[in-house]
Amino acid sequence: MKREPMVRFISTRIVAGFLGLALLFPSAAGFAADPGSDAERALLAKYTSIRDKLEKNQFGAPIYLESTDSEGRVRVDMFGVVPHPFELAREALQSPASWCDITSLHLNIKACTFKTSTRPQQVTLYSGRKYYQPPSDAFPLKFTFTVLSQTPRWLDVRLEAEEGPFRTKDHRIALQASPLGPGSTLLHFSYTYSQGTMARLAINSYFSTLGHGKVGFSEVTEKGGEQHLVEGVRGAVERNTMRYYLALQTYLDTLKYPESQRFEQRISRWYDLTARYPKQLKENDKSSYLAAKRMEHNRQMELQNKLGN
Template sequence: MAASKRITGAALCAFALLMVLICSSLACAADTESSGERALLAKHAAIKAKLDKNQFGAPIYLESTEGPDSVRVDMYGVFHYPFETVREALQSPAAWCDITSLHINIKACIYKTVKQQTQLTLYSGRKYFQPPSDAYPLKLAFRAAASHPGYLELSLVGEEGPFGTRDHRIGVQAASLEGQATFLHFSYTYSHGTMARMAIKTYFATLGHDKVGFTQVGEDGKQTYIDGVRGAVERNTMRYYLAMQTYLDTLKAPEGQRFEQRLNRWYDLTAKYPRQLKEIDKSAYLNNKKLERAQQEALQAKQGS
């Protein structure tokens, strides 16, 4: 009997310890979520004046940095949609394939979920039509780090990218604002080694010599737009951000009309920034994307999703 009591007591102690660990873990996760939400809302308060008046003519704010072997761009913006609408849309991997494939250089996007782990594959290529087999695949692990009634945090991480690039990381944070609006933070960063650096340098010295980003540099009266790799990542980040805006803008359209409306809407939004984002005429973009959509659907069908 004494041995039985000792066993029972040990089991109860183990169970109590387990519950403490579980509760501590949940509390830690909750603290992380609330701290992320607090930090995001604090950022909104800090840049509100810049969101209200800026070079974009829209509630958008952009920051970028460049190191010896990496580039990072952070975009902040206000979407005039309820947080619940934004959260439901952005935490879906299928939605992300609809979003990213609007980008002029994304030839296809497919997703699959195995053992509760989701992977997106983006096929990136030239501004003209290309089948996915001729494009460069970038595999991204898709994860929702936090999702609750007032806050959403997502990450898309790829260890290896095209042309020797690595550590591709897309981050999304969203928080609810008053007035049925949502504040969103979209970040994009990647690293590049020696070979990638040489290829990038050659490109921007030749074909890409006139391409610029959005950040203005230089002294007053002699300011120019940032160029090179930092400018390129700013352009790509803006294209993805406008693709999210497009996706939300077209959610209420009949399902059979959404794809066509998204193509037109995305192109029209990017056309507001011709110095940075104009690449091809609208008719060519629409035609290319319709061809690429068929290729994407065929690839996705093979995934069984």
């Protein structure tokens, strides 16, 4: 295979089909091991320790992000405060259908479907290119969807996939939420997966060619003291986590509109929110994004109707 087709293959099947999934969501072990009040106290303790960083940061919003890439395991934690009552967030975020409305805002997600008739419930993400692409040409990753715990002050949701593309494994997506006050909710949005030699080589090939120069949000310091924004896999996961977080925020923000208006409101608002971070998140113009999402939304509805949920 010639070099140019190989690079194109890596671009469409690795980044669009794999890193686009690197969403949604460290292992949540630090917060989800004990459901209920213990987990809530752990999350609120974390909030206390990062409160200053939530109030003043590079995002210009109450968001705090941590990421690691060590020994074949990639991990991202994102903490944020949204101006919505916990009761609203808890009700919305325990539904697989809501997660499909959220994740499909991401430019690399071509469709999302869910099954509520199975135990556990299932959510399938179809990940592909940044422009329009039918779900049949995208990579499907099937997650189990479980509400681990919910109380009047706590929500813990988990999505898990044992196998992923390019022999990646142990994909774990988690969301914890707790009220901060009458009108605000604290979110912990996390994601982890493991990658073997094949995935590592393919992804490194991409970042040495077409993905060169793409950055995330964290600053890293070299041995010589030089600082720069994180690149490579960590940078990619940070970008996608931010895209998913903004999709989550967009979903909650647009619940105030009549249901018939929500989709158009969501795709427009999500694009505008991502446009605040052009260095990391700028990929295409708004008209192209809106046109692609309208077509992909129709394909998603067709897929979901076939499942009959």
